[in-house]
Amino acid sequence: MADIKAPELTGEIITPKVTPGASKGIMPFKAKPELMEKVNFPAEKPSNWKELFLKKMEEILKKYRSVRVFLDECVRCGACTDKCHYFLSTGDPRNMPVHRQELMRSVYRKYFTTGGKLLGNLAGARELSDELLEEWLTYFYQCSECRRCSVFCPYGIDTAEITMAAREILDATGIGSKYNLEIINKAETIGNNLGMPGPALRNTLDFVEEEIEEKTGVPVKLPLDVEGADILLVTPSADFFAEPHVLSLEGYAKVFHQAGVNWTISSHASEGGNFGMFIGNYDHMKTINKRIWDAARDLKVKRVIAGECGHAWRVLYSFSNTLNGPFDFLDSQYRQPSHICEYTLDLIKKGAIKLDKAANDEFSVTFHDSCNVARASRMGETPGDQMTIPREIINACCNKFVDMADDTIGERTFCCGGGGGVLTDEMIDIRVKGAMPRMQALKRVKDSHDVNFFALICAICKAQFTKIFPIYGIEMEEVGGVHQLISNSIQLGAKEGV
Amino acid sequence: MNGLSTVINLLAYVTALVFVVGFLNKVILYFKTPNPLLIPTTPAPTTTMGVVARMIPEVLFFRSLLKGGTAEKVLWVGGWIFHVTFLLIVLRHLRFFTYPVPGIIMAFQGLGILAGLLFPIALLILIVRRFTNDRMAVITLFQDYFVLILIIAIGLTGLLLKYYVRTNLVDVKAFILGLLTFSPAQLPDSPIFLIHFGLVLVLLAYFPFSKLMHAWGILVSPTRAQADNPREARHVAPWAQ
Amino acid sequence: MATLDVEGKSYEVDEEGYLMDWQEWTEGVAGAMAKEDGLDLSAEHWNVIKFLRSYFEKYQIAPMIKILTKELAKEYGKEKGNTKYLYELYPAGPAKQACRYAGLPKPTGCV
Structure with a gap:
């Protein structure tokens, strides 16, 4: 862990260039079968996992207005794209809230909308695959459910709701986070x-x-x-x-x-x-x-x-x-x-x-x-x-x-980088990075007010x-x-x- | 009435049906889907009146968007002008839908025309920002361009009809009123009008199945539309008893 | 399942090298773990490990860090009875590194 390096403290929060895959590979340890069963989830991913996945997703769409409306109404205006601490510190496009949601929205199109069923790729629809699951496990656990994006969204779309739904679907598919489920x-x-x-x-x-x-x-x-x-x-x-x-x-x-x-x-x-x-x-x-x-x-x-x-x-x-x-x-x-x-x-x-x-x-x-x-x-x-x-x-x-700068406190506060079930050692890299916006704001008051x-x-x-x-x-x-x-x-x- | 007229008249009715049923279907679907928990983005009003007061500036002035940085300010200008001019243009078009035309609609005409000119400029802002910013380029999908181009095409054909290839307004009005009174009339003899009208039908048919449903979604987004009152009242959804 | 091999015996460990069964622990296990980290276990290190194990045997959980530092203070005086010194002994964190050497499960929660 000694090799983890922190971003330089300059006091500035600068929106990075988009770098696809920048935080790929950072994901939580999977819970072992015994643990999965203890908390009433399937022990491991079964061969019919797609069925389980879609069944749970359909159930959530019926139970949560938030998820249903949020999946439908996003216009991809981009207001959220530079509001997430994990994007600001990694530049990974999947850490832009809208693009994180896209991991679920693309599946939603494919299996739950007419346009997606008919037009497939052209409409941005995506089929379930092991690769997609891997992306879900990665990026829905690189979200700290901090809701900062929802403050700036003109429709109040809250990525935390999508992330929670995604984790629930993963759990129902037999893929859980060891850290969260142990707790x-x-x-x-x-x-x-x-x-x-x-x-x-x-x-x-x-x-x-x-x-x-x-x-x-x-x-x-x-x-x-x-x-x-x-x-x-x-x-x-x-x-x-x-x-x-x-x-x-x-x-x-x-x-x-x-x-x-x-x-x-x-x-x-x-x-x-x-x-x-x-x-x-x-x-x-x-x-x-x-x-x-x-x-x-x-x-x-x-x-x-x-x-x-x-x-x-x-x-x-x-x-x-x-x-x-x-x-x-x-x-x-x-x-x-x-x-x-x-x-x-x-x-x-x-x-x-x-x-x-x-x-x-x-x-x-x-x-x-x-x-x-x-x-x-x-x-x-x-x-x-x-x-x-x-x-x-x-x-x-x-x-x-x-107080630290206005756009980093109150309703616009930046997450510590470890919230939402991310506070575990295997996630240390993204935790250090995710803290960056907060640390920059802190740096400024350290300089000005000791x-x-x-x-x-x-x-x-x-x-x-x-x-x-x-x-x-x-x-x-x-x-x-x-x-x-x-x-x-x-x-x-x-x-x-x- | 010629064959094309019959087809267009029929298509118009089918489209209207698709739009109304599709839209209502989503309204009912959202209404039927419960909110198991209180999830307003706080600080949030604690009363229904407070929620109304929160929603008005959200709907009319895209208030949350204004909390963002420069990119969002540019978007706000483009988006707000687009929505307002769209509304004005629709209002101006009421003169083709009414007989006799109420005075208030006639009074709108000047403003409506100004709106018609600003409209494509606003849309240009909305489309250019999608490929000039690296983050926007990543998130933009085919359908985002599709709907922008569709609306631009509607606007431009409208302007063409107004300024270059003037159509016989009496024919247009007869056609529209015919549709509205269920006594189908001859389609005006103008290819540009046919394109303009056809594109509007495409937009209407596409609406309920697309992101354009944000028009309704914004009103029922629980993060904005819920009151923050768990202390005052117990919130329970049927499935979560 | 990953394993740790010590003196010809194989111990089951989790992804991060914590012993799966704390009762299997031997001094050799602690020594092997320290060796992997390039750490020489001093008397102070062993003291921490033994205290952790005896506390765990009694309470089925590792003690609060403060309890541990107080124990160190009792044994070695004030200048060694503090968190800073504990971090000098176990740079990766007393709860996490010392618990691992002691064969105890990793503390969970918001810690």
């Missing part, structure tokens, strides 16, 4: 993506408690499976394992401690993330999500709060109510999950927690909007609050904050940048969570504000 299997059987059993989780939480007490002298608790707690926290399991993730976990714990509430983590639902979404599989998404609501019901909590995880928040905010709602058993004020940032900012505004900004004075901070938060969910009351709330928190606990803290609210972003930063020549310690900044600055014990 789904662990989330469904053990309760989290890591595969961390309950006792290990308790041991980890004990350790975090010790850490906090050592550093602050205050016995902040991280309760597990406490029945009758007010709040159930669901956070990505990476928070129990990786750095800097765990530092945000300390932050949440301190916020709850200071708010004086009873809260708990659940060993049954010790995962906020939901990789069922990444592979476009409704049943897996629902099954994984259901663990959270079962836990909430069993533990008799009043409300559910989500930790720092982008796609988890999309599933919790946008899909939960559909998948496993309604949640009548929760407190009538909090029938829907809240984001930890909403919760913390509310406490800050009420004066219930006190922050010492000087504690973060060594940092010049910028904030990276995670795609699933920015373009696929909301926080707060007003559309767009998902951008302002984390920034308000940072400004409340830091003296130095600066930024040395890259604040995030997503476990994937944190893992991705921790890995990518050193390759770009930046210290991995500059990656951190928003609640890590809270953790640094929160005044424990001083409760006069409550």
Whole structure:
């Protein structure tokens, strides 16, 4: 892996020349037959795979208006062609959203439209072949489902929807991604993506408690499976394992401690993330999500709060109510999950927690909007609050904050390059490249404002940048969570504000 | 009525039927295909009224396209002028479809003619950008050129009829009104008119089976047309219970 | 299935060289993996490997990195009890390289 070279950091994002096949050959490891069967997919590609493929595709066309309409209505205007981070960094035309979609649209023409059936190649129709499958596996896994293209599309065509459908079709054909399916299997059987059993989780939480007490002298608790707690926290399991993730976990714990509430983590639902979404599989998404609501019901909590995880928040905010709602058993004020940032900012505004900004004075901070938060969910009351709330928190606990360029933040934010089920080692080449637009934008504020803290609210972003930063020549310690900044600055014990 | 007239009259009815049935078929198909999940591209409005307010500038001014860079601005100019002039030209043509012609349509004529002149220029922008940019060249398909050339041909034959090979308007109107009143009349004696009219029929017949359905698709694209209200209401599609 | 051959015995490994069955592990396996990477295993390396294995035996998962660095601190003092030092020992990442040498499965998820 030492031979991976990062693009040069110039601060500029320049649209490359089209280079066909530039990122060919970068694809995920295929899941082994035993794993495929565990998650209810065909063990391997059978001889009648074309039948399975088309059957699943037809089913999706009947079930998803998005896919049907998006396949029909694209006029190939080209507005999306230079909006994808993977195209900007590779020049591979298949990484232009419209041309990625073309991999499915050409099949759609061939088997589901009159023109394609009659005119074939002339109409841009393509027959199923092993070669096509290989291209699907390659380029539908070089999409991080970040939705940036859909912002610029005059019809709102969202490549993420097409990518999810394509992965679902591949899975139904017996071709799955090892990384994604392993995680789904662990989330469904053990309760989290890591595969961390309950006792290990308790041991980890004990350790975090010790850490906090050592550093602050205050016995902040991280309760597990406490029945009758007010709040159930669901956070990505990476928070129990990786750095800097765990530092945000300390932050949440301190916020709850200071708010004086009873809260708990659940060993049954010790995962906020939901990789069922990444592979476009409704049943897996629902099954994984259901663990959270079962836990909430069993533990008799009043409300559910989500930790720092982008796609988890999309599933919790946008899909939960559909998948496993309604949640009548929760407190009538909090029938829907809240984001930890909403919760913390509310406490800050009420004066219930006190922050010492000087504690973060060594940092010049910028904030990276995670795609699933920015373009696929909301926080707060007003559309767009998902951008302002984390920034308000940072400004409340830091003296130095600066935003990156306008066309790289908010709804136009660039993906970290590792989202959507791409965050696996065999994809490292495309991950390093895909981070390029974000890194260029960061480079500019590093030059202008000496930024040395890259604040995030997503476990994937944190893992991705921790890995990518050193390759770009930046210290991995500059990656951190928003609640890590809270953790640094929160005044424990001083409760006069409550 | 001669044989050619009979054929063209018949073709016109068949085409109209194909267009209407084909279009409605897609409308019903999209309507029947559920949205299992809420997937608006956010930040998105949280109410239906908000969605309407979001959609109006999308439909009338291609708002999302304006978020892009220079290439999209050029496309916007070409695309917007094309759509607006197309609309004006269609409105101007209503004088051939109505008797007596309402005053408002007569008032349109000057604007309609101006539109007729801008129309091919806009289309030229749309076609040139398809082969002068390496990304556009890769994504452009045969049908993209086909439909552009088809519409250019319709526009140019229209201009020919207006300025060079003037046709007897009384005959044209008799023919069109004949079609509309189901009392078929003689086709005007003008090869250019025949081509112009024939190409319009091709366009209509092609419409429901092509990307031109974006005209309807834009209104039902879930990323734009859904309200972002999962907290306020439970969204459930029948198959996903 | 790929294999790793150590002292005449063949071990099943996955695409990235992780042992398929963690219980098959021997010190020879760790040594062979390190040799392939051109790494000489020092006492510190072995300490990490042994800690990982004992933690895994108890909890069926590798420990959080911080738990590991704290263990190092206990053993070798503060200057070696940190993530940086762990990366010096295992440049490809403590979780991934050290876990592999220890015969443990690769940690999954957003890590």
